Amino acid sequence: MQVDHFAFRVNDLDRSIDFYSNVLGLKLMFRQFDPNHHEAFAFFELEGGNLELLQCLDEFNQPVPPVLPAIEPPFTPHLALKAEDLGRIIELLKEKSIPIVKGPLEIPGQVRWLYLADPDHNILEFVQWLN
Known part of the structure; x- marks a missing residue:
């Protein structure tokens, strides 16, 4: 599947x-x-x-009132995207003034990752595998 x-x-x-x-x-x-x-x-x-x-949208096809979920641990659900260079992702987020909600985190020699939220508080995780 x-x-x-x-x-x-x-x-x-x-x-x-x-x-x-x-x-x-x-x-x-x-x-x-x-x-x-x-x-x-x-x-x-x-x-x-x-x-x-x-x-x-509502019955008149107008946007429904905004719903913004809380941004809080354990940051689920989330969409995890593979990053070749997490450092570059961090630079891009700083350039665009996008806050990192947690991280970067690391399991030495294995993986680095961070979490951010989109404008609607949907959580994204960027992951760089090190091995």
Whole structure:
């Protein structure tokens, strides 16, 4: 069995597309508005699967009031993305003024990782395997 996609709920699809495209550099596959199901969504290409961002709309197809989950341990659920160079990810986050919510953490000789939140408090983990 393979992973097809992972989904995050977002409050502002345009803002989220900007974050995932222009801050994280993910490739937007497509976006769609579905008036029959009262939602708007976008898919981003990931190696080994895709990421779906889903915005819920009311019966008039207007955005529902924002829902922002707490950013707190154990930081689940989250989407973990493999990083070739965690140091470069840290530099990018500083350049873009994106706070790291935890980390970087390390198991010496094995793995380094950190957590951050997108604009809707969805948790992302960047992981660099060292061996």
